[in-house]
Each structure stands twice: as structure tokens, then as C-alpha cells.
Amino acid sequence: MSVTQTPTNSPEIRRLDPVLEPGHTYASVTDKIAAVVLTRPLGIGWLAGFALCFSIVMLLTVAVAWLFTKGVGIWGINIPIGWGFAIVNFVWWIGIGHAGTLISAILFLLNQKWRTSINRFAEAMTLFAVACAGIFPLIHTGRPWMAYYMFPYPSTMGLWPQFRSPLIWDVFAVSTYGTVSLLFWYIGLLPDLATLRDRAKYKYQQVIFGILSMGWRNSARHWHRYQSAYLLLAGLATPLVLSVHTVVSFDFAIAIVPGWHTTIFPPYFVAGAIYSGFAMVITIAIPLRKAYGLEDFITMRHLDNMAKVMLATGLIVAYGYFIEFVLAYYSGNKFDVFLANQRLHGPYSHFYYALLLCNILTPQLLWMEKVRRSIPALFLLSLVINTGMWLERFVIVVISLTRDFMPSAWGRYSATFWDYATLLGTLGLFTMLLFLFVRGLPAIAIAEMRELVAHEGHSKKGHD
Amino acid sequence: MGEFETPEDLLAASRQARDAGYKHIDAYTPFPIEGLAAAIGFRWTFVPLITLSGGLLGGLGGFGLQYWCSAIAYPENIGGRSLNSWPAFIPVTFEMTVLFASLFAVVGMLALNKLPQPYHPVFNVERFAAQASTDRFFLCIEARDVKFDLVETARFLESVHATHVVEVRDED
Numbered sequence: 001m002s003v004t005q006t007p008t009n010s011p012e013i014r015r016l017d018p019v020l021e022p023g024h025t026y027a028s029v030t031d032k033i034a035a036v037v038l039t040r041p042l043g044i045g046w047l048a049g050f051a052l053c054f055s056i057v058m059l060l061t062v063a064v065a066w067l068f069t070k071g072v073g074i075w076g077i078n079i080p081i082g083w084g085f086a087i088v089n090f091v092w093w094i095g096i097g098h099a100g101t102l103i104s105a106i107l108f109l110l111n112q113k114w115r116t117s118i119n120r121f122a123e124a125m126t127l128f129a130v131a132c133a134g135i136f137p138l139i140h141t142g143r144p145w146m147a148y149y150m151f152p153y154p155s156t157m158g159l160w161p162q163f164r165s166p167l168i169w170d171v172f173a174v175s176t177y178g179t180v181s182l183l184f185w186y187i188g189l190l191p192d193l194a195t196l197r198d199r200a201k202y203k204y205q206q207v208i209f210g211i212l213s214m215g216w217r218n219s220a221r222h223w224h225r226y227q228s229a230y231l232l233l234a235g236l237a238t239p240l241v242l243s244v245h246t247v248v249s250f251d252f253a254i255a256i257v258p259g260w261h262t263t264i265f266p267p268y269f270v271a272g273a274i275y276s277g278f279a280m281v282i283t284i285a286i287p288l289r290k291a292y293g294l295e296d297f298i299t300m301r302h303l304d305n306m307a308k309v310m311l312a313t314g315l316i317v318a319y320g321y322f323i324e325f326v327l328a329y330y331s332g333n334k335f336d337v338f339l340a341n342q343r344l345h346g347p348y349s350h351f352y353y354a355l356l357l358c359n360i361l362t363p364q365l366l367w368m369e370k371v372r373r374s375i376p377a378l379f380l381l382s383l384v385i386n387t388g389m390w391l392e393r394f395v396i397v398v399i400s401l402t403r404d405f406m407p408s409a410w411g412r413y414s415a416t417f418w419d420y421a422t423l424l425g426t427l428g429l430f431t432m433l434l435f436l437f438v439r440g441l442p443a444i445a446i447a448e449m450r451e452l453v454a455h456e457g458h459s460k461k462g463h464d
Numbered sequence: 465m466g467e468f469e470t471p472e473d474l475l476a477a478s479r480q481a482r483d484a485g486y487k488h489i490d491a492y493t494p495f496p497i498e499g500l501a502a503a504i505g506f507r508w509t510f511v512p513l514i515t516l517s518g519g520l521l522g523g524l525g526g527f528g529l530q531y532w533c534s535a536i537a538y539p540e541n542i543g544g545r546s547l548n549s550w551p552a553f554i555p556v557t558f559e560m561t562v563l564f565a566s567l568f569a570v571v572g573m574l575a576l577n578k579l580p581q582p583y584h585p586v587f588n589v590e591r592f593a594a595q596a597s598t599d600r601f602f603l604c605i606e607a608r609d610v611k612f613d614l615v616e617t618a619r620f621l622e623s624v625h626a627t628h629v630v631e632v633r634d635e636d
Contacts, residue, residue, distance in 0.1 A: 025599065026494060026495075026598060026599035027598055027599040030494075030597075030598045030599070152529060152533060158537070158538065159538065160533035160534075160537055160538040161533070162540070162542065163530040163533060163534055163552065163553060163556060164534070164542050164543075164545060164549055164552040164553075166555075168556070169555040169556055169559075172526075172555070172556045172559040172560065172563075173555065173559050175559075175563075176559040176560070176562055176563040179563060179566070179567070180562060180563065180566045183566050183567070183570045184566075186570075187570055187573070191494075191495075191597070194597050195494070195597040195598065198593055198594065198596070198597045198598070199597075199598075210582060211582075214574070214579040214580035214581070214582070215579055215580050215581040215582040215583065215584065216579065217492065217584055217586055217587065217596070218492045218493055218494060218596050218597055219490050219491070219492055219577075220490060220491035220492065220493060220496075220497070220500045220501050220504055220506070221490060221501065221504070221506045221577075222577045222579075223493065223496040223497075223500075223501070224496075224501035224506055224509060225509045225511050225573050225576050225577055226496070226573060226577070227496050228509050228511040228512060228573070229511050229515075229569045229570060229572070229573035232511065232512060232515045232565070232569050233566055233569055233570070236515075236519075236562050236565055236566050236569070237562075237566075239558075239562070240559075240562045243555070243558055243559065243562075247555050247559075250555070447494065447495045447496075448495070450494050450495040450599075451495040451496065454471060454495065454497075
């Protein structure tokens, strides 16, 4: 027992922010969250935002239609850079989706109460991110009308997919991820849809929520089976999350291209996915809680914890960058060494330095509690981190392809208007879906918040 | 059907109902309560077994599909790998396992719960329809129970401190 140990009742021990602000009852949490869907009128803010996003989705439609008309030549891809923005965007969006499942499934298994108010919209974010990601593999092929070749079906030509290719593994991984996320989200929604059905004022709301909630009547027997299924899904979704981005990293790691063929990729990609995913959850959570007055439910504790997870995964990503260099130089393989040097002073090195600034340097600010508790700083930082993660995928894809084994095969890549239009279009699609979600479905899990109220009540009684 | 204000009241009442000899009882709560299912006599569910069987089906099916495609239906020499290149088959096998296990878990849970079931007599109780999914807890003793008697059961519910005791009628 050391003399310098601080006693536990010392005022220096900071009180932790609550996960749920005190003073709430089952009815008040239900009222507050359900009101956003059922009774609150569409404000000018929502309408203006939705109009903007919708017009950007129109841009996406035009970009994809033009792509199908003219072919992938409208993009900046060429030989040797056969993969440009399309793959960068695909990996970026899939990565963003991972935080939702981590919050829903992994934090559930770890019994973390702070997941309750953020898991619903984070899981919705995952679904929308996977939807945006899924667009790219379908449209980036030279003949997208033959995309169905990737699925195993008895074809008249006797063809079957090449199961030894990571591109096919991707098909299965992303399809599974989308399906399981949807299932998990939907059964999580069932009790809340029943709540909305019971409280709906207008007939159309009653009918829609009535159909969607499947007649859920909150029976204890049903809850028992429900909890069993929920726990099993959480247990299944956890390795799934880790495996999906691993399979996506295999798109690169299985190839022999220098800069891609490294074993650090799977854990480095997964950590990077969680990193960018949490950044996106923060980007969504901050305006959401402000616009709908949900600060009592999404408290500083949530923002603080999410910032800490971002910092931790950011450090893992930093380690990934570091070990990439170490392994390249240590291997002595002249192609790997050359590529490592190209990242530092090749034609795209300014992207690499921007990447280091966004992903490694600026997030170190999160060590400071003042930064973690400052809402504008957190919001800005989350945008910077997401930009950095996009740059990371760009650096991985483009630098390795522009400088591969033979100098005669080297090339340059520059993105065209249509590359940017498609990227911006998917951002618009993502945001539009979020706007619709926030008004159509409860953005916070109502039944789980009630459980939290009960739990907080019990723990208070326990301490009295 | 009796209404209660707190989960503890409902738990106590459920246990007393079991002790009194009622078997066909169900409780309705706006969120899951620990120990309640056991208190009303419901202990074991098939959901984990269904999930496991789904996972096994998916895993064996996924591997079988790949083996059949790669070794029998469309054999190709890819990079000198054997036709049964099982390390390369692992990712898809894993994904199929998870996919089928999840599908079976959800469909199994819904099927065992007999959902979708838009109509149930309990929705005819006005207070239930308004409050069961907000902040009130209900205990329902079904008429098919051997010990059920309209007056006696109502008196029993009042004795375990139910605040509103109502008869649940089926709309024909």
C-alpha cells in the first residue's frame, strides 16, 4: 500500500458522465424517441437537407447511367491502373459499415451499457454504407450486365465461379454481411415497431407499423426466444465483422503486387474499418442529438467513449503503416523496398503525407480530454479521419498500381469528373437514406432504453 | 389479465401464480425482464438448436458447393493448386455458415413465436393496447388453464396487487 495512492473518495476522482441522464422513466424515453417519428412535423431543416441529398442522388443516377452507356472509359482508369476510385470507394464504404455491427454485436457481448442509445442508428448506418459499397462492384466491371456470373447458378455454358479468387469471396462476404446486418437490425426493431404501432395516431401509420411489427405483443415467452436469437446473432455477427473486412483486404493481400502482398493487411484493414466507422458514427450522432434534442440519451459519455475507440484503432492503424515499412525494408525484396520509397517520394507522395497527417497526427489530439469533450472538435476530427481513411485506400490502390514490377508498365492515374460524381453521388445516397431513416423509424432503440432505465433504477437502489 | 406498475410486482405475482397452481400464464412487458420467463414456467427454447443446424447446413453446403464446382463440375488448374484446394474454400464456407445460422435463427425465432400474428385477443384490452409497450406490466391467466375460473382468478389477481383486472375477450 503506497503512501501516494489516492483514496477512492477523493474529489480528484472525476465522476463519470451518465449513460442516460437522470430523471427519465419508461414513458418519458418512449415518448421522446417515438415523437420524432410519429408527431414531430417535418421542419424546414429536414426538408432542405433532404432536397439537397435527393438532388445529389440524381447526380449519382446520371453518373451510373452515363457509365452504362459509354463504359468504364469515362473514369480515369487505364492499364496498368485498372482499379481506381471504384475500388477505393467500395473499401471505404464497407469499412465505414463495420462500426455499426461492432457497436450492436461486440459491445453487446461485452455488456457495455453505452451501446444502447447509439446502436440503432449505427446499425442503420451500416446498412446504408453496405448499400453504397455494393454499388461499386456491380458497376465497375467492364460488362456490368453480366454481374450475375459471380453467383453460383447452373448456367447454360456450364460455367461456375472461381471460388479460389478473393473477388468471389467478396461476393459472399459482403452479401452475408448485408443480410445478417439487416436481420439483426430488423429483429432489434421489432419491439420498437410494436411501440410505434400502439402509439400511432393516423391510420396509415398504424397499418404500416402493424405490418412491420408482425403482431409483436411483448409476451415474456416471446422475449425469451427473442433474447436467445439476439444473443446468437450478436455472437455470429462478431466474427462476421472481423471476417468481412479481412476478405476485402484479401482482394489486395492475395495478389502479388508489391505494396499489397503483405500479411499485415487483414488486421490493419479491420482496425482501419472500425476507425473510419466510429468517425462516421460521431459525424452522424452529433447533428442527430442536436437536431432532435436527444442529448439526454446520447451523452458526453458516449462521445467520449467513441473518441477513445477511435484513438485506440487509430494507433493500431499507425502501427500498420509502420510495420508495412519495416517488413518492406526487412524483406530486402527490391520491389517492395522500391514501392515503400515511392510512397515517400514518388509522384503520389503528397497523398501519403496528407494521409499521415489525417490518420496519425491529428487524432493524437484525442489524448486530451478537452478535445474529446469538445463537440466541434470531435465533429471536425471525425471528418478529417474519414478523409484520411479514404486517402489510405487511394494510396494503397493507386501507388501500387502505378509503380509495379516493370518500369515499362508504369502509368499515371488522374480521376475524371465522373469519378468524383459517383463518389459524391454515393455520399448523397447515404445521407438521403439517413434522412429517411431518422423520420421513418426510431433512431434510438426504445425497448433497450427502457431496459437501461430499469437498470439505472436498480443500481441506484443498490447504492442507497 | 392484471396490470402492474413495476417489474418487481409482476415477477412476484408470476411466482405466486405458479405457486397457486396456474400453468397457462403469460406475462407482457415493454422490455425483457430477467427471471420472468422462468417465473411463468418457460425455461427452454429451441432457438439455439435451430441456429446450430442452420450453421451446419450452411457450412457443409458451402464447402460442398465449392468442392463440387471446383473438383467435379468445372475443374480448372489455377496456379497449380489441387482441385480440392480447401484452404481457398475457407472464407466462403465461413460466410455461408454465418449466413445460414443467422437466417435460421431469425426465421426459427419468428416461427416458434408464431409471428407474424397481427391479431391476438389481448389487444382487445384497451389499457393493454395503450400501455403494454410503454410502461405497464401485465399478467394474463388463460382460460384454458385447468384452475381457471372467471371470478376466482380475478380475485387471485387482485390479491397479488394487480391494479386493474380485466377480462380478455376474443372478438368473433
